Amino acid sequence: MFRIAWRPGTARRPKSAGRSKGGCDVARDITQDEGGAAAADLAPVVVRGLTKRFGSVTAVDHLSFTLEAGTTVALLGGNGAGKTTTIAMLLGLIRPSAGTVHVFGADITSNRYAVAQRMNFQSPYVDLPQRLTVRQNLMVYAGLYGIANACDRIASVAAQLQIDALLERPTGKLSAGQKTRVGLAKALLNAPELLLLDEPTASLDPDTADWVRQTIKGYASSRGATLLIASHNMSEVERLADRVILLHAGRIVEDETPAALIAAYGRETLEDVFLDVVRGRSATDASERGQREAS
């Protein structure tokens, strides 16, 4: 993990946006995305040969995968496997050493601004300005995204993430779990078609984490959004993900549905599969070992 800062890029106001009225903009339905029609039949994310080297460390090593529209994919791996580096390259925050990332058909390295408003992300490693209140932070991001009806939209995501009571508090004074929910509110502000989540339930108590998972799932299905979720929580992944990409030392070692992985490794849970992978056992080794243990 490492700290990253992100700006969506253009604060360009769409032609369809309304005028300012008493500090709040007139409503515009931001789910009616403009500019997406031509790229509608393209997969939201196409990654080919993606590699990132930091000096002698190869953090990400020739990754190739595609995220199909409307799917939720989990990016798993042990500490230092390359998850955050991969997400940062998908967002166009760091330049790949080699390979390409196309998001809605745009090369993210050279043309991020073309698609920045159709995507968003949340990460516990990205701090919002600490002295601004939650509302001020959300207003800043609403401006960066060119959201016309900022006040209404903030009210809507605040209700969705149950952070209404936090809106006037300085962001730096919130608890870790409260910051996680505020970060998620920021991530949903522009109703993104592509949402990248780095440990979305980090620091949350089990009850709140469960509720946040439901919120994420509900958002994905109602918006038809494509999600990539990096997580260490295997039950979360089993619950949310249609597909799992498992990284080990920067490389993809598995790319399958959770059920297929559990079957291939002869295990009962994804957590057991995860342990096999980080301990360097192949599906065959793990399955044979499982059979020996059972007999």
Ligand SMILES: Nc1ncnc2c1ncn2[C@@H]1O[C@H](COP(=O)(O)OP(=O)(O)OP(=O)(O)O)[C@@H](O)[C@H]1O
């Ligand atoms: N800016 C950097 N400079 C040097 N090395 C880096 C940098 N960022 C990441 N790395 C290294 O790249 C590798 C992958 O790191 P990354 O943060 O992507 O892993 P991760 O899978 O997100 O890990 P975790 O689960 O611990 O968050 C690690 O070996 C890390 O030390």
